[in-house]
Amino acid sequence: MTQPVVGVLALQGGVAEHLAMLESLGARAIRVRSASDLVGDDGAPVIDALVLPGGESSTTDRLCRTFGLFDPLREVIAAGLPVLGTCAGLIMLASQIEDPAPGQQSLGVLDVTVARNAFGSQVDSAEVLLEWMGPSTTPDHLDSHPGDSASHADTGDTAEGHVDVTDAVTGHLGRAFDLVSGRAASDADVALAPSGVVRAAFIRAPAVTRVGDGVEVLARYQESVVAVRQSNILAISFHPELTGDVTVHEELLGLVRLEAAV
Ligand SMILES: NC(=O)CC[C@H](N)C(=O)O
Incomplete structure (x- = not known):
């Protein structure tokens, strides 16, 4: 297919890292700031996929409503636009928030309940390795099992075969991570991850x-679910764009290819 165009909601929070990661994977990445960045005059989406980045979900919610994006976002996602929500983006997608800020709303397109700040405050921030129970949408998988997206996720197999990552999953690096000056892991770090x-x-x-x-679990951390997929929606609690790990963004582009193949 032609180069996919991926929008990144750019009202607040971490945007640049997502744009750079998507470009590095061959997509054209654009900032979404208004409804016209989402849908054209004919009502058709102008992007092939969308990222809802991390930040502060109650602020994102408020800004979406202020800038007239709340309903258009809900409509394009409900209509099947592939979307990746990270952290606050996951909260935005959820059907229910356990502990919302006063007046906070969510788009309600993903059938999950979320608890905000469940792993502690900024000082508890950490960079860890997680077993990823995909990929369900890689080109390899598409070639061998067109349309069948659940089988690998159910078994923990990958396109390369089953991977035993027990050591890696418990290998907590314990590094403090600062959102403002967020340091990306080095290429060498990423290359070491199995x-x-x-x-x-x-x-x-x-x-x-x-x-x-109908919601598939893709990763857990400290026994909590931290990554899910429901049809065209991928949502994760964490920030792969700050570590340089492209796995999840590749999954999003895989959803675009799945959509194009239908
Ligand atoms: N890194 C993040 O996106 C944090 C999310 C934030 N705790 C919220 O409730 O929106």
Whole structure:
């Protein structure tokens, strides 16, 4: 297919790292600031996929409503636009927030309940390795099992075969991570991570406390669900864009290819 165009909601929070990561994967990445960045005059989406970045979900919610983006976002996602929500983006997508800020709303397109700040405050931020129970949408997988997206996720297998990552998953690096001056892991760090593992930064991260029918669990951390997929929606508690790990963004582009193949 032609070069996919991926929008990154750019009202607040971490935007630049997502844009850079998507460009590094061959997509054209654009900032989404208004409804016209989402849908054209004919009502058709102008982007092939969307990222809702981390930040502060109650602020993102308020800004979305102020800038007339709340309903258009809900509509394009409900209509099937592939979307990746990270951290505050996950909270924005959720159908229920356990502990919302006063007046806080969410788009309600992903059938999960989330608890905000479930892993502690900024000082508890950490960079860890997680077992990634995908990929479900890689080109390899598409070639061998067109349309079947759940089988690998169920078994923990990857396109390369089963990966035992027990050591890696418990290998907590214990590094403090500062959202403002967030340091990306070095290329060498990322190269060391075995296949089937995602290097994830947790910063005031939410946990998924209820998973609805039809929602596939892709990763857990400290026994909590931290990554899910429901059809065209991928949502994660953490920040792969700050560690340089492209696994999850590749999954998003895989969803775009799945959509194009239908
Ligand atoms: N890194 C993040 O996106 C933090 C999310 C934040 N705790 C919220 O509730 O929105």
